[in-house]
């Protein structure tokens with residue numbers, strides 16, 4: 005436009021059931037926080053409405069205070085207000101016990117609990133006279149916002165408001181998602197390739213005219229190797245070798261691995277079918293065979309999978325105690341040390357809407373080794389195979405990737421990665437420096453969302 009374009013600030017309200025770091029289960033929680041922060045940094049007004057779970061991590065909420073209460077749905081709903089990562093958050097606490105369950109997900113009546121929350125959130129906006137430009141809802145859990153808004157609120161004081169719906173993972177609640185797709189003014193999903201992969205799904209197919217892929221980013225303040233209290237030596241791309249060496253030693257020390265300079269493969273994941281469990285296991289054994297070290301940080305919602313990994317951990321911790329550690333829990337501080345201390349982060353997902361781990365890996369100078377699917381395909385460019393594809397994006401290649409969903413596939417990428425580490429440390433170090441300098445922040449995606457929000461207003 006040649007000059008500074010003044011656009012009036014927009015008011016955006018997210019209605020969500022996850023928010024990092026106070027109620028995070030997966031990437032959805034990260035996105036709600038980091039997208040909001042990026043949009044707020046562009047001088048727009050952003051609020052988040054979240055259930056006041058009894059399991060909230062309140063140490064990250066500043067100035068939490070009770071504001072008021074209102075009646076709705078046959079119960080009293082208490083409204084609390086606080087600041088999380090600099091964002092204004094309204095916490096709704098219905099006195100019917102729906103949020104006093106010790107968990108975000110995992111109750112038999114999750115759909116009912118979240119449906120109630122969505123309706124209560126709209127009622128809160130309505131009774132408070134708030135008229136945001138955009139209400140942004142996410143996945144099946146806040147999908148009901150889209151139709152409840154259109155059916156019950158749009159014509160009662162909220163006529164200027166538009167609804168944007170984001171699919172973070174179509175695997176969950178496709179039925180809800182289809183309905184929200186129909187009612188929303190605009191819909192997105194979290195990468196271009198995933199938007200193509202799901203285009204034929206009956207929940208999505210009729211709505212392609214209003215459906216867009218916008219890549220997630222990572223929050224550069226939350227994930228910052230130069231300012232990270234969980235790693236021993238602050239580093240940037242300038243001293244990446246020293247920084248990562250210190251982090252690797254700290255990680256080995258902490259987990260009781262042999263303190264030696266071997267290629268270290270990190271895996272940080274929910275352990276579910278989506279994440280390629282058989283490929284993860286295959287890659288662990290292959291790394292050990294190649295004389296590397298493996299650290300897996302993962303938790304399984306399914307007790308059978310958790311058990312399976314407990315057995316594998318016992319086996320590995322006795323047969324390869326110098327080389328392998330499986331930490332079968334959710335541990336955010338440890339994840340930081342792994343991102344910093346690993347040479348490689350492996351993400352062999354069967355499908356992956358966007359994936360944040362490969363982006364965070366790069367921010368910490370770890371080289372992603374990924375399966376070519378969804379957002380992994382859009383963000384990781386193979387050093388041998390994808391030079392032209394990277395160049396078309398104005399990037400240099402930044403990792404290793406593979407097709408297929410069998411052991412041979414993951415071996416193809418992992419073997420080249422490990423060989424590259426053994427064969428040319430100078431080259432490998434320059435690759436680490438290069439990936440750290442790539443921009444996988446919200447800078448670009450936040451602008452794409454603003455454009456989408458504006459387009460929704462004209463809709």
Ligand code: ADP
Pocket residue numbers: 029030031032034272273274301302303333334335336339358359360361362364
């Ligand atoms: P998904 O949303 O499918 O779980 P993403 O890659 O989008 O996958 O996001 C996963 C997020 O959760 C990342 O920020 C990752 O670091 C974090 N994470 C996953 N498992 C663990 C764990 N066991 N401990 C700590 N953080 C984890």
